[in-house]
Amino acid sequence: MFYCVQKMNIFSSNISNNGNNFQVNSSSGAAGGIGTIKKTPNSNNIQPQVKKLVIKNLKDTSKASENYQVESWSHLSNAIDSIYKKQPIKQTLEELYRMVDNLCSTEKYATTLTYVVSKHTKSIWDIGLHYFKTFLLSSTNLDKKLRIGILINIEKERNGETIDKDLLHHLIQMLLSLQIYESFEKELLSETSMFYYKESNHLINEYETPEYLKHVNNRIAEENTRSLRYIDPSTKRAIIQVVEKQMLEQHLDRLLQKGFNQMVEMDKIEDLELLYSLFTRVNGLSKLKSAWGQYIKTAGASMLADTEKDSSMIEDLIIFKDRMDHILNISFSKNDQLNYSFKESFEHFINTRQNKPAELIAKFIDSKLRSGSKGISDDELEMVLNKALALFRFIQGKDVFEAFYKTDLSKRLLMDKSMSIDVEKSVVLKLRNECGTVFTAKLEGMFNDIELSNEIMASFKECMAYTEHIKNIEMNVFVLASSNWPQYTPLNANLPTQFLEYQEMYRKFYSSKYPNRKLIWQNSLGQCVLKCFFQNGKKDTISSLLQTVVLLLFNNLNQDEEITLGKIQELSGIELEELKRHMMPLINSNTRILSRRSKNKSKILEIDDLFSFNKDFTHKLTRLKVNALQAKETVEENKKTNEAIIHDRQYQIDAAIVRIMKARKTLTHNLLMSELFQQLRFTPKPVDLKKRIESLIEREYLGRDQNNPMSYHYLA
């Protein structure tokens, strides 16, 4: 309602301004008040009083207002421009005033009008700021003093003093409002840079690395809160960058050099974590990476170099790797680059000592899988095995591992030394996952042979020959496919006739099942359970076949009758050195089944030493093992395994050379060598490679170039 009235007013004033004669005498305020009541003059005096109502026609007023707003707006805006340009205006000021008055009644135009005006002039506030700024800048000293004052205060706070932060906040806000903050910011940054430059150069010498890093971290946090508290937040990034640059970037090498190795050595997980996070801030990762790799290389290499610690090397390496893993996972948040460098370095140092680590890993696993390694649960065993295999992953000479693992596995299987066949199989499965089926084919073949042998044995025990002839003795035969197993050299021995009969029975039975096969008996691997009768009771002894042969000789002698070693050798038909080796446990102080009488006191057995059955033997156990040496690795065996590896490698080298040359036809010596180093899974010695090349030239696979002796041709 109020709106309507107002509108009416606008129109009326407008119309009268246009010089129209149409008149509205009174706006009665009635709704739609278009009609008006006109009193005639003297109407009060005439009786009876007659009121005359004159109704005028409704005039169409909307026409005039249709474009009114737009038009008057353009008039106004032109007029404002003209006024500021000091040009004459078309309308009178009165007219303009009315236009403004009318237009301002609608809100839309009120704001735009302000805008148009402010285009040409400044607010009082701005003008105030402007004059304040000119005042401040005109007296150079004041400006300078102000800035220096702020900077001094900031430095004071950095040095640990308390300052009026609110004051500084206001001052900096002032600089921002006066738009002279930018130049101040530059000064602030260079001042900060100077401050931290000095501080870092001083502290880097004084503090240890972890201490220094903590300090840097605190400084960064301080600067962070400072810029939020009273310096402008827009400066935060720049200022922290300055701190990082001065405190860290300049000193990366120094920091690593000074304390990194100690930190890793002492497992300073948190310090390292801080180091990592600070280094990633300033692109220091590549430097950290090389220091990290270098540490692992040197620490690992020194562990390997100590030959006296060979026996505990693998355990030490597992612990070392666990520690490094821990640091990598926790402190370095599993960073890919660092992880890669970790693996690379591990691989590097573990292969610095040829073959030995591979051998020791195989032996370590052997020691865990042997029965009698006590006090370890299945889960723990699984974990230890996984860790050992993780080390194995780094080994280049996997063939060395295979060879030693195979000899150990064969002993565990054939001497019943294995803790559990299931665990054995799970290890082989892991190896297969790691190295592929070719690698484990022979190992798996060994398990098959054992299972097959058990089956054959079971059916042998059901057949006539066994049930009728083999009595009192439980016989068990393992038949091996020779290619799966390590090479054994058959040992000669004069077996008791009983044994020979049994062997013959088994042989007949076996060839009825498998024609075209012949069996070669491996006496060195046979073992027996014997019952020995002493004066103080019976003992079961587990002894090697050769020991059995020797002990059986004493059955034919009188009580206390002595026999020389030479005679024993003659009767048993065992090679002398082998015989001595097997005799040693029988005269050992702990299991002295035989008594020895010798002219000299030396431990080495002589050919004329005298032996007799020790009838007074006592022992708290009823079951004795005297065949331990069979299960143990001898020096000769170790040598044999190593020779077998070298032998196998020759073929691999030959095959690789021929493969490369067949593809390339002609190649210089150096190129051939580098290709060989790439292809071969182990690191061969250049001398060995040369020998193989020579041998291939002799066999006419290759030929030397006539003009250039350093270049080879492939001869088809």
Add this chain to the structure above:
Amino acid sequence: MKVTIRKWQTVSSWHWDVSEECCGICRMQFDACCVDCKMPGDDCPPVWGACKHAFHMHCILKWLNSNQQQCPMCRSNWEFVTTD
């Protein structure tokens, strides 16, 4: 009697009962396999001809399939002999 035997556990390794050591065709040992096989054993056995010459089964089959019907060693007609 001082010692009696309760149990005897012994080990033997089996080999193909062939008089020659190598296959005359591929020159590989019979205990190893022919050049086309990876694992020695029952999958790559030797076979005998009427002339008593033995070869890897795979080797002699290759030879016979190339339309040669004589033993490569003695040129007598090849006939498989199964030994029992």
